[in-house]
Amino acid sequence: MGPPPHGGALVDLRVEPDRAGDLAAVARGLPAWELTRRQRCDLELLATGGFSPLRTFLDRADYEAVCTSMRLVTGELWPIPVTLDLPESVVEAASATGGLTLRARGADVAVLWLQSAWRPDPAAEALAVLGTTDPTHPAAQALLHESHPWYVSGPLEVLELPRHHAFRSLRHTPGDVRALLAQRGWDRVVAFQTRNPMHRAHQELTIRAARELDANLLLHPVVGMTKPGDVDPYVRVRCYQALLPTYPPGTALLSLLPLAMRMAGPREALWHAIIRKNHGATHFIVGRDHAGPGVDRQGRPFYEPYAAQDLVREHESELGIGVVPFRAMVYVEELQQHVPEDEVRPGYHCLRISGTEQRRRLAEGEELPSWFTPPVVAAELRRAFPARSERGARRAGR
Known part of the structure; x- marks a missing residue:
């Protein structure tokens, strides 16, 4: 069921039980590194095959190939460097022992057997991958001012996945998702990526895509790292849970993706398509300014609005996953429905609420209209972002 994983096989780096005990004992004697939030996300997707065909953090040859050509040295498409950056002192300690224990929130989760270490050029990487x-x-x-100076690679053995305490029933490995799709008999599955609460326009976009493809829908929101200032993932997941029952019964699956986004625009869209292919999707929706971080210091967009769609479509046949490009959806007052913006007839009135306007309405206690978002989603957002007057009343009541 579903397309074959990228590279042909779904990677699983978790060790067998008969190896786990010995490896855990070895890990306790090695120097250790507490993974950053981004590194935890990367490790989890490496371990479970979300990043297939990768079997570890990139070595120098693959890193340089990915930066310059969006390919691994073996030729497979891979547009984003997945690297493990470390301080020099940790690299020296790992070099002395040959290995490094990786920890997630204090728990030993993996051992990296050190084979290579080098100092990258962060500015060159940023220009190659991000274009800026x-x-x-x-x-x-993050690359220029927050990352550590050394990158390392080597064989990776995973003891356990980083632990999550919230929404466990919605967290699935790629193998889990493939099994769920097979159980439901879903042969055609279109995946939708989001890092924001979903409103009517997003829902209409996904329903249209699924209907046009005669497919079911995989709602696959990112709950790892997204753009600073985004709505908290706990709030977003409650919004997704509230929205799910408003889809036609038996047509949509909600699964959370522990991805650390790089906001790399076109390259990231290609990466997202590969990841969804690894999870079993046959098609992937690529929207306007997909994975774009907004505007630069001069107020110009970092990426052209449809550059991501163009790049993914350029590689569609090689990827083996169908690309579903969608224009922005707008609400047409005369039709009382959402339609793609390029289908709006002259003279019709389009209604929009920007993120800034949404935040203002919530702060002032104003209604979020039902044409903009379902009432169940509006209720979750009001609960998470009470009006200023309510916040003052709550403080006074303490």
Whole structure:
């Protein structure tokens, strides 16, 4: 069921039980590194095959190939460097022992057997992958000012996945998702990526895509790292849970993706398509300004609005997953429905509510109209972002 994983096989780096005990004992004697939030996300998707065909963090040859050509040295498409950055002192300690224990929130989760270490050029990486060194781009800021100076690679053995305490029933490995799709008999599945609460326009977009493809829908929101300032993932997941029953029964599956986004625009859209292929989707929706971080210091968009769609479509046949490009959806007052913006007839009135306007309405206690978002989603957002007057009343009542 579903397309074959990228590279032909779904990677699983978790060790067998008869190896786990010995490896855990070895891990306790090695120098250790507490993974950053991004590194935890990357490790989880490496371990479960979300990043198939990768079997570890990139070595120098693959890293340089990905930066320059969006391919691994073996030829497979791979547009985003997945690297493990470390301080020099940790690299020296790992070099002395040959291995490094990786920890997630204090728990030993993996051992990396050190084979290579090098100092990258962060500015060159930012220009190659992101197209900019502007620090208003969150990934450029992280690369240039927050990352550690050494990258390392080597065989990776995973003891356990990083632990999550919320929404466990919605967290699925790629193998889990493939099994769920097979159980439901879903042969055609279109995946939808989002890092925001879903409103009417998003829902209409996904329903249209599924209907046009005669497919079912995989709602696959990112709950790892997204753009700074985005709505908290806990709030977003409650919104998704509230929205799910409003889809036609038996047509949509909600599954959370522990991805650390790089906001890399066209390259990231290609990456997202590969990841959804690994999860069993046959098609992937690529929207306007997909994975774009907004505007630079001069107020110009980092990426052209449809550059992501163009790049993914360019590689569609090689990817083996169908690309579903969608224009922005707008609400037409005369039709009382959402339609793609390029289908709006002259003279019709389009209604929009921007993210800024949404935040203002919530702060002022104003209604979010039902044409903009379902009442169940509006209720979750009001609960998470009470009006200023309510916040004052709550403080006074303490």
